[in-house]
Amino acid sequence: MSTTTRAGAQHLLPTADPLGLIAPDGTLVDSPGLPMPSDDVLLALYRGMVAGRRFDTQATALTKQGRLAVYPSARGQEAAEIGAVLALRPQDWLFPTYRDSMAVVTRGVDPVRVLTLLRGDWHSGYAPAECNVAPQCTPLATNSLHAVGFGHAARVKGEDTVALVMLGDGATSEGDTHEALNFAAVWRSPVVFLVQNNGYAISVPLAKQTAAPSLAHKGVGYGIPSVLVDGNDAAAVHAVVERAVAAAAAGEGPTLIEALTYRVEAHTNADDATRYRDQDEVQTWLARDPIARLRTHLTARGLLTDELAAQVDAQAEADAASLRERMNTDTELDPRDLFRNVYAEQPPALRDQEEQLLAELREAHS
Structure with a gap:
């Protein structure tokens, strides 16, 4: 490999340590070249994280009450979720996974619509083109290809x-x-890949998934600039994603x-996490709580008063109460929806299956 090629690849490498702007104790971290978001943005990040966590805990409760079929919590990942979404421009698109419900809500989608899929319905609950949010993706990584195809098409069309x-x-x-x-x-598609490394792929720890120094290092082999950031620092996540969005645009x-x-x-x-991790590990990360970190920083600077913090909490509670009330209804499900919108013209085999199911249902209710 030539010296020129080696030198040219240096800008692709992530930093050895995660970039950060606010330390776990709320004090400032020096990250040259990474600007601190404005005070208004910091307050918006705080509001978003408080609202996001309350939504998350309410959705978890709804699952226990039988109102949702399943819910993958993102508690602890609020800084990455909210920090990234608030860095997007109105015309940009979000391609979320099944765990990114609070990010979709933060993007402006009605929480009830966000939870429609997790209720067991056959559709995503919202119209993607109306909110610039793709359907939440359950199969791992398929949304990455969707995003690249979308971004490439936008670039070709000059959007x-x-x-x-x-x-x-x-x-x-x-x-x-x-x-x-x-x-x-x-x-050169206008795409930002945000990997929320939360330590586990269900029960498989990161060390059993890769031998790379970091997941960010994987970008180097593709010729993609890569960044390692403290995912519990909302300010740093926002700054990094905003910079990446600007570069892509x-x-x-x-x-x-x-x-x-x-x-x-x-x-x-449906998962028992105690089977593959101990409580001491969880407690260590609870001490790095992203909301507490930003709250401490804002309070020390006089940007977050007790009155304002109470208002933020009250609004989050009101939103949760509204969600709880609107979800406390039984939906009418039509089994024929299983067969609709699958083919433009229903093939005989699928038509036979539909008729068999309907016959069984009629017999069961006779």
């Missing part, structure tokens, strides 16, 4: 649109992520961002 795709650490082990990163780099191509964070709750309500 000023950037796609932010959210991934978990487990998704980086999938072939779809490889293909997405490779095509995004070759096409300017035609500079994709960026891969790894946000180091932690999944406090189990993978879903």
Whole structure:
């Protein structure tokens, strides 16, 4: 490899330590070249994280009450979720995973619509084109290819649109992520890859998924600039994603961002996390709480008063109460929806299955 090539690759490498702007104790961290968001943005991040966590705990409660079929909590990942979404421009698109419900809500989608899929309905609950949010993706990493295809199409059409795709650490082990990163780099697609490294792919720890120094290092092999950021520092996540969005919009191509964070709750309500991690590990991360970190910083600077903090909490509670009330209804399900919108013209085999199911239902209710 030539010296020129080696030197040219240096800008692709992530920093050895995660970038940060606010330390766990609320004090400032010096990250040269990474500007601190404005005071208004910091307060918006705080409001968003408080609202996001309250939504998350309410959704978890709804699952226990039988109102949701399943819910993957993102508690502990508020800084990565909210910090990234609030860095998007109105015309940009979000490509979320099943764990990114609070990010979708923060993007402006009605919480009841966000939870429609997790209720067991056949559709995503919202019209993607109305909110610039793709359907939440359950299969790992498939949304990465969707985002690259969307971004490439936008670039071909000359549209000023950037796609932010959210991934978990487990998704980086999938072939779809490889293909997405490779095509995004070759096409210089306006895509920002945000990997929320929360430590586990269900029960598989990161050390059993990769031998790379960090997941951010994976971008180097594709020719993509890569960033390692403290995923519990909302200010740093916002600054890094905002910079990546600006670069993509300017035609500079994709960026891969790894946000180091932690999944406090189990993978879903169907998972027993005590089988693969101990409580001491969880307690260590609870001490790095992203909301407490930003609250301490804002309070010390006089930007967050007790009165304002109470108002933020009250609004989050009111939103949760509204969600609880609107979700406390029984939905009418039509079994024929299983067969609708699958084919433009229903094939005989599927028509036979529909008729068989309807016959069984009629017999059961006779």
